Amino acid sequence: MDAVTRSYGLSGINISKSNASKFRHDSSMHACESCWRSGTTGRSFQKLQLQNRKRFCSAGMLTHPLSFTESDSEIEEDKIGVLLLNLGGPETLHDVQPFLYNLFADPDIIRLPRLFRFLQRPLAQLISTLRAPKSKQGYASIGGGSPLRKITDEQADALKMALEEKKVASNVYVAMRYWHPFTQEAVRQIKRDGITKLVVLPLYPQFSISTTGSSIRLLQTLFREDKILSKLPVAIIQSWYQRQGYVKSMADLIHKELQTFGSPHEVMIFFSAHGVPVSYVRDAGDPYKDQMEECIDLIMHELKARGIHNHHKLAYQSRVGPVEWLKPYTDEVLVELGQKGVKSLLAVPVSFVSEHIETLEEIDMEYKELALESGIQNWGRVPALGCTATFIADLADAVIEALPSASAITTSTTDNANTFVQDPLAFAIKLLLGSFLAFILLLFPGFKNQNV
Ligand SMILES: C=CC1=C(C)c2cc3[nH]c(cc4nc(cc5[nH]c(cc1n2)c(C)c5CCC(=O)O)C(CCC(=O)O)=C4C)c(C)c3C=C
């Protein structure tokens, strides 16, 4: 399936993979990735070309039809909204258990078969209560709460400004999945503000069922239930790890950080991605692993083009519970690298664009200590992109490119959640057994190393 039709169980929404279209635009008719995504081909494309003659830039590239052309009354009347999706995090230590409850109550995080969904909430209550003390320690060590809300608000402001610089007026909203401001609050505000065209932009570069997928599923439910919102044209950018702006911004950060080492060329570039259970990829078709690997290739390719030929490695961190997660595991690889004689290592968090508990506590404290104990002598860490100007400007371009493909979310009520499961019965049994195993193992103290 291509990026347009792939639904990952999210019925009724066309989600598009944001491509490096800025770099692929040329004057030929079908070279524009956004128009391809939006199905604007042939005659309709020609019509668009004619309507938007002024939008071809001097290099013969197509720039998209947006509110910056005074003559276009239809577009000028649009009230554009951008909805940033993020995970959310507890702002105080009191918030930790209810935040964890929301997270574990999400059927995209603990994936129970439909028949056993009634166990979701009791299980969430149990796991959140058991995990809360460990999580609280983590949040206490980074100042008593997650920085995610503040950073995401700053990114929203920066994006609004970047769009304004590109002559696109917009309201930018933040929708967190598990804590304030909840997705429901953001959606209510979008409705109150009378937004007429919405671009949904997850702040996760790669798509995972557990992150972007979960947020989109919730949006779909909220929009379907509402008479006005179900008609609102929406464009969803499902992933953007492949955009040149992102890749270059990451390469800039790595390049800069390498210079802080005595012998930069000897440093191992160590990408640490957030993990997901293997079953997501193997049984549910989560494209996360493939996208992550492609993302790393693109960043390394960019570094090579700059004459940087360091060794690199990708590993997965933050596993929770007893099931198998994507491998290799970050902690195990750090020990191996130390044993193999690697002396200098630069950790690069790559699943997320804000600092959060897993960079500030897990990488900066736990993994650094482990690496130093394992024989690595020089440790560095690339900061998260945050509000880096080149990165935010590229997100603004992604929004602009996605706008023409906005269309109403359909009212189909089919739940495709399991359409990608090849053997539903085997999957159901595995999930059930897995969940109960998790439940039992949670009660054992020796389980601590597995993060729950
Ligand atoms: C239990 C399963 C989990 C999956 C699957 C998962 C996927 C996943 N998560 C992120 C990014 C973040 N996760 C954060 C917190 C967090 N995530 C889980 C569990 C799963 N994540 C837990 C239990 C927690 C709470 C923190 C803890 O107790 O360890 C956060 C928020 C961090 C903050 O600062 O508050 C982010 C961000 C990605 C990218 C991802 C899949 C690709």
Ligand SMILES: [Fe+2]
């Ligand atoms: Fe997580």
